[in-house]
Amino acid sequence: MKFILVVRTLATRGQCSTDMDTKKVFSADIQARLNTNASLPCNVTLKLDDVDDAPLEANWASNGSAVASFKNATAQIKDGFVWTTGLFRNGDFSLTVLRVGLSLQGVYECTVRYNSSALHSSMVTLSVIASPSVSVPQQWMALEAESQLKCHADGFYPPPVSFTWTRDDRVIQPTAQLDGDKTPEGFYAATANLTYYPSRGDQNVTFGCKVTHNGTNQEVHFQLNITYSPTVRLSAIPSPSRNSPLTLYCHLESFYPEEVSVSWLQNGTVLQETPGTEQNPDGTFRTTRYMTLSHEQRWRGGEVECAVNQPGVVRPARASAHLEELDPQDEAPVLTKSAKASVAMMCISLVLVFLLCFGFSWRRRDEKQKSLAVSGIILPPRVVVGQKGRVSVSIEGRRVDRVQTAWFLNDTPISDTSLTAPEKGPLLPSSGEMGYYKLHSQGPLHSSGSGVQQLISSLTFIPQIAIHKGAVFKCQVSYAGKDKIVVERASERFTVLSAPEVSEIELAETPNDSEVICMTVRASHFHPDVITFRWFCQGGELSPVASQALSSPRPDSDGFFSASSQCKLPRSELEQGATRVWVSVHHVALKQPVTRETRGFIKQPRVSDISSAASASDQMLTLGCEITDFYPPDVTVTWLKARGGERDDSEDEVMAGGELWGPVEILPQLYRTTATLTTANSREKRQRGGGIKCRVEHLSLHEPIERLWRNIDIVAPSIPSSISVCWSSEGVGVFSLLLKGGHPKAKLLWTAGGTTLAPLESSETEELGDDGQRELRSVCALERSTRAARRRDKRRNGRGLKTKAAVTDPETDGIAYIDEKSDGENDDGKSEDTKSSDGDDGSGGDVDDDDEREEDSGALYINRVNLTRGSEESERTRLRVVVELKHPALKLPVYRSWTEPNEEISTM
Missing domain, CATH: 2.60.40.10 (Immunoglobulins)
Structure with missing residues (x-):
């Protein structure tokens, strides 16, 4: 059994006032076997010379309970975990979990502090994945009889698990997903069942059970063990005398496998036997089982039965006969003197009781009149699904007016359901239903003058595969008021037909x-x-x-x-x-073959997007869709109203007013047409969303082609001509752009750098302006990554740059408002804050994704941008900030940029 450990790490944002740079911990997936070790990552970028163990504090907690801690240069850790404190100075605070199991699952939190300031915090979710062990128990299955296969998936976690049954690598039953049952150990176990009717073609064919769990597949291949039931014939070996033992033999033909058990019964009592088998050329076996009856058993008489038991067979094959029919001895026995005296006394007794017997002669005559001649069950020539069929049996006798019949399907009694089950009901009823049956009888009908009467008992039914496949009809004949069954007849197995x-x-x-x-x-x-x-x-x-x-x-x-x-x-x-x-x-099932003929070369249509045009009065809206390059010319177009833009056909409503212009032949046997729809142009309804579909159906298409037109107005927003900029006393620039109106919402991308640009992180807020229009404000903050900037970091006391204060209130202390149009007028006294003498290589945005954020949700994320310097010490690339704006109403993106003035470069 394999177990896989999955670890997901979610990093939170932290900020400290030291000169240590924090590092984001990215999500990670770690896989490990059960009872092996797993490492939970927690890493912070530290400078070795600047770190002292005394003010450093680190903690690991799991589900609210402490697991490991490091404080005052002392480490404490629970059993089952390992923490290497020697790696702390490298910023590695990872925790190792020993012998991972289900009990160790949960949320682990790593926190690192320095001088009581939060340096790093991350959450790690630990879970276990256990792959199932798959098995299919071997069993014997009876030929063409309903059998159940089971596929077990044990010891998996977490649920669910999917089962797929295959035959020669082809799926024979749709995939089933099961949650399974939880075991005492905390894992899960599930079992999938397959109902199957094995045929001779399934012999030596490879079957498979494929189990899918969390993206991994396991498959077990096996072959069916199919049991072939024999034909059984019971006979007796002639014996020279009635007083000698009688040897019987039971002949079995065409059975498989070789292992077979034959039981001998006399009047229901089991007798003993001795086996012996031979193999037929077709691979089946034959055998003859003998049974020698003792003198007492022979004289006991009665019915003798040979029953054959095989693996996987519920109802064993059997043959039975009366000893009086099997025993060929019918010569008169040799009588002794005492026997002769007994015979004489018997003759005298017969004479004395003759008169008594004569009184019962009329009774015996009545019994003779009760004798019946019952035909075999007559099946219809064709049993077709959904079409009525009739089976019947003919009964002849002198007293058929007192005869009653009972019909069975296999061994299940049949009742008349013609009043409750409709003739044109579903072909496959739910489990437990018997379907449509109607019982009726005809007679008694008088034949010749001999007094013999005829009764015909019939059963009308509607064939269904689930019920009648491989079935047998039985009819039991008895007299009314009597429990004894006079005669039972069974039909041959019939084939249920269904035309394709x-x-x-x-x-x-x-x-x-x-x-x-x-x-x-x-x-x-x-x-x-x-x-x-x-x-x-x-x-x-x-x-x-x-x-x-x-x-x-x-x-x-x-x-x-x-x-x-x-x-x-x-x-x-x-x-x-x-x-x-x-x-x-x-x-x-077909009386005549079905013929299909090509109608020429079939070409699938191409369908354009839906275009729209409003009338001059703006009261009506016309939609159009081009359908081209199709053959044959028969095409169907339906316009539907999609509610809320949903794709579910059940919520679509057919719209009237559609027209089809064409089809027009553009090339030999190639057509085009135009579908239009004119509808009311209601702006109030359009603003609620939804849409209109154009559905195209054609002979060449397996599924209709659909095009969707959205009920929305696409309006470009009002875009300012420049970017607004404000600089804080800390040297942080806040860039903003205000868009008014427009629909739908525009997409903005901020970038910054020198000769090359890198994407930045920004913040967008929407609100309603004083004029009633929607306003979208996009804000991006950045600072240059220089040594001077790092020195300013040391002077910060955990203060963050507030978005609303920096953008909406130019009078905020320490913030100067600058507009691109008047950069030269607003940089007096601010050059010191924007000076940079850093010689860092590279260009573009260097984003410290999460660590610069404040815990306060109102703080604006500050991007860090590195700029290259020129050949001279005083030269540095000018800072450029560019915002890209995309909108469906705009054919090309719109750009707004801000470039650092030369005056600021020269003062650095």
């Missing part, structure tokens, strides 16, 4: 060769599974393209089969209907 539903021939280009056209025809909803496709063209028969789906159709959940056949021809022979091609589908 055949599609039109679909034409499509071959993916690797556009000059070859692949023709496909599909047959569905048929039973049994044997079906034949024959392709023809003018001049002869074609050979279909072979595929595994054709040779082995698979049943669906209702028991019906589906199959398809393909044939390929050059495009030149099919275009413009130059070559006539047809396919003939043959099936046992």
Whole structure:
């Protein structure tokens, strides 16, 4: 059993007043086996010379409980965890979990402080993934009988798990997802069941159970152990005398496997036997089992039965007969003197009781009149799904007016459901239902003058595969008021037929060769599974393209089969209907084959996006959609109102007012058309969202093509001509851009640098202006990464730059308001704050993603930008800030930029 550990790390933002730079801990996935070690990361970038152990404090906690701590240069840690304090000076505070298990799952928090100031905080979620062990118990299954296969997935975590059954690597049952049951150890176990009717074609075929858990697959392959039931024949070996033992033999033919158990019973009592088997040329076995009856058992008489038990078979095969029929001895026995005296006394007794017997002669005559002649069950010539069928039995006798019959499906009694089950109800009723049955009888009918009467008992039913596949009808005949069954008749097994539903021939280009056209025809909803496709063209028969789906159709959940056949021809022979091609589908349920013929080369339509135009009065709105390059010309266009823009067809409403202009032939057998819809132009309704769909249906399409037009107004916002800038006394620049109006919301990207630009992080807020228009304000803060800037960091006391104060209130202490139009007028006295003598290499934005943020949600994130210097010490690249604005109403993005004035460069 394999177990995988997954660790996800979520970093929070922290800020400290020391000169230590914090580092973001990115999300990580760590996998480990059960009972192995796992490392939970916690890293901070520290400068070795500046760190002292005394003011350094670190803690690990799990689910609110302390796991490890480091304070005053002393470490404490729970059992089962390891912490290497020697790595703290390198900024590595990672914690190692020993022998990971389910009990160690949870949220772990790492916090690092220096001089009581928060330096780093991160959250780590630890969880265990256990892959299941998969097994399929081997068992014996009876041929063509319902059997259950089980696939076990044990010891997995977390749920759910998915099961897929395959036969020769093809799926035979839709994938099922199960949560399973929780075990006492905390893991889960699930079992998937497969109901299957094994056939002779399943022998030596590889089946599989594939289990999918958290993206990993495990599959167990196996073969079915199929049991073939024998035909059983019971006979006796002639014996020279009635007083000698009688030897019986029970002959078994065409069974599998070789292991078989034969039981002998006399009047329900088990007898003993001796086995012996031989193999047939077809791989099955035959055997004859003998049983020698003793003198007492032979004279006991009665019924003798041979029952054959096999693995996987619920109802064993059996044969029975009366000893009086099997015993060939019928010669008169040799009588002794005492026996002769007994016979004489018996003759005298017979004479004395003759008169008594004569009194019962009329009773015996009545019994003779009760004798019945019952025919076998007569089945209909064709049993077709959904069509009424009738089975009947004929009963002849002198007293058939007192006869009653009972019908069974296999061993289940049948009752008349014609009043509650509709004739045209569902083909497959829910579990436990018997379907549609109607019981009726005809007679008694008088035949010849002999006094014999006839009664016909019939059963009308509607065949259904789930109920009648492989079934047997039984009829029990008895007299009214009597429990004894006089005669029982059973029908032969019958085949349920369902004619295939055949599609039109679909034409499509071959993916690797556009000059070859692949023709496909599909047959569905048929039973049994044997079906034949024959392709023809003018001049002869074609050979279909072979595929595994054709040779082995698979049943669906209702028991019906589906199959398809393909044939390929050059495009030149099919275009413009130059070559006539047809396919003939043959099936046992069809009286005549089904034929489908091509209607020329089929071309899928191309559908444009929906365009719109308002009337001069702006009261009506016209929508249009171009449909081009299709054949045949029959095309259907439907306009639908999509509520809220949803794609669910159940919420779409068909709209009236649509027109179709065309189709127009633009090339030989190539058409185009235009679909239009005129509707009221209601701005109030349009602002609530939603949309209108144009749905195109064509013979060449498996699924309709849909185009969606959104009910929204696309309006460009009002964009200022420049970026507003304000600088704080700390040397932090706050850049802002105010957009008014517009719909939908615009997308902005801030960048900064010198010769090259790098993206920055910004903040956007929306509110309603004084004029009633929506206003979108985008703000971005940045500072240059220089030694002077780092010196200013030391003077900071944890103060952050407040967004609203920096942007909306120019009078805020320490902040000067600067506009791009008058940069020269506003940089007096501020050059010292913007000086940079740093010689850092590189250019672009160097974003310290999370560490510069304040815990206060109102603080603005400050981006750090490094600029390169020139050949002389005093030269440095000028700072450029550019914002890119994109909007659906704009064909190209709009840019606004700010460039650092030369005066500020010269003063640095």
